[in-house]
Amino acid sequence: MNQAKAAAGWRKVTESRLFFPLLALSLILLFDLIFVPGFFRITTRDGDLYGSLIDVLRNGSCVMLLGIGMTFVIAIGGVDLSVGAVMAISASVASVMMNPIIMGLSVGKDIEKFVNDPQFTYSPLWQVILVTLLVSTLCGLCNGILVAYGRIQAIMATLILMIAGRGIAQLITNGVRIQIFYEPYSFIGNGWIVLPFSLYIVAVVFALAWLLTRRTAVGLFIESVGINSTSSFFSGVDDKKIKLMSYAFCGFCAGVAGLVASSNIRTADANNIGLTYELDAILAVVIGGTLLSGGRFSLLASVIGALVIQATTTSILAVGVPAFAVKAIKGLMVVFVILLYSEQARGMIRRLTGQKKGA
Numbered sequence: 001m002n003q004a005k006a007a008a009g010w011r012k013v014t015e016s017r018l019f020f021p022l023l024a025l026s027l028i029l030l031f032d033l034i035f036v037p038g039f040f041r042i043t044t045r046d047g048d049l050y051g052s053l054i055d056v057l058r059n060g061s062c063v064m065l066l067g068i069g070m071t072f073v074i075a076i077g078g079v080d081l082s083v084g085a086v087m088a089i090s091a092s093v094a095s096v097m098m099n100p101i102i103m104g105l106s107v108g109k110d111i112e113k114f115v116n117d118p119q120f121t122y123s124p125l126w127q128v129i130l131v132t133l134l135v136s137t138l139c140g141l142c143n144g145i146l147v148a149y150g151r152i153q154a155i156m157a158t159l160i161l162m163i164a165g166r167g168i169a170q171l172i173t174n175g176v177r178i179q180i181f182y183e184p185y186s187f188i189g190n191g192w193i194v195l196p197f198s199l200y201i202v203a204v205v206f207a208l209a210w211l212l213t214r215r216t217a218v219g220l221f222i223e224s225v226g227i228n229s230t231s232s233f234f235s236g237v238d239d240k241k242i243k244l245m246s247y248a249f250c251g252f253c254a255g256v257a258g259l260v261a262s263s264n265i266r267t268a269d270a271n272n273i274g275l276t277y278e279l280d281a282i283l284a285v286v287i288g289g290t291l292l293s294g295g296r297f298s299l300l301a302s303v304i305g306a307l308v309i310q311a312t313t314t315s316i317l318a319v320g321v322p323a324f325a326v327k328a329i330k331g332l333m334v335v336f337v338i339l340l341y342s343e344q345a346r347g348m349i350r351r352l353t354g355q356k357k358g359a
Contacts (some may be wrong), residue, residue, distance in 0.1 A: 021304040060310030061198035066281035069253025077294030078154035085165025087274030090258030095268035140251020169270035180232035189264030226294025
């Protein structure tokens with residue numbers, strides 16, 4: 001009886017969507033404990049916490065934000081390749097609103113002598129954030145319209161904005177890398193309140209997404225559409241609206257990530273902000289156990305998946321691996337994740353834990 005209970009308990013643990021992401025993160029941290037001296041050392045400076053672990057959380061903020069939005073999209077059986085480009089568009093919109101002179105616009109007053117003042121912005125910060133998020137959400141809506149109402153395959157519909165988005169961002173900034181001097185804006189990505197301020201932003205977005213999907217019927221509808229959109233339609237679920245909402249929320253998350261990224265580096269660089277981040281976001285969601293075909297999902301598992309990616313990057317750089325080799329190692333991680341979620345791997349786990357197939 002005790003063995004049966006133990007086997008049932010272990011099966012429940014291994015079948016949890018958090019099991020594999022937490023296992024992967026634990027293995028990486030174990031590697032750091034052995035091979036990276038001082039990785040777990042936390043220091044305090046002016047009441048704020050610093051250290052390699054804090055850096056993993058801080059540097060992973062953008063991927064966590066993108067992963068939350070990408071979970072919505074992948075759960076309905078779609079994908080969004082444009083989130084990196086939407087980040088660039090968001091950063092460009094924010095920078096131009098703070099410093100419109102870069103576009104050669106006539107602003108009606110002499111502000112040239114103030115543009116390098118760390119306390120100067122042409123538009124109030126709340127307007128900068130609001131307009132930027134509206135623009136990014138609109139980008140997501142455009143993707144959703146093409147997928148839901150245009151019936152274009154998601155990979156092709158979002159590829160359009162992925163290609164055109166950086167061109168749009170460059171048009172907004174007139175092809176110039178805009179340096180950001182406004183200190184309150186820089187606080188978004190560089191500020192500290194005991195922990196990095198960007199982590200509080202991630203927490204707020206995660207809470208919003210969790211409440212939307214686990215305290216309303218939206219989460220059930222998303223999973224239903226992802227499993228079988230036709231059956232969902234005949235069950236009374238408007239799959240088009242669910243898809244539209246999912247892509248819009250993904251665009252919103254990309255906009256928040258664009259604000260964090262540009263404020264962190266204090267520059268609106270249309271060419272480099274968000275570059276290849278869409279792949280990291282997809283990988284984070286897959287590590288979190290959400291199938292690319294859609295269906296059941298876990299927002300927390302996707303966030304942990306993003307931390308796995310950032311912890312891997314931080315660890316390989318800490319042991320002296322050249323930065324240009326990071327992508328190659330990420331490629332190996334993709335292969336490992338695919339094998340980990342294969343039926344063969346699951347069968348081996350069942351054999352090791354004494355479970356019968358189908359039990």
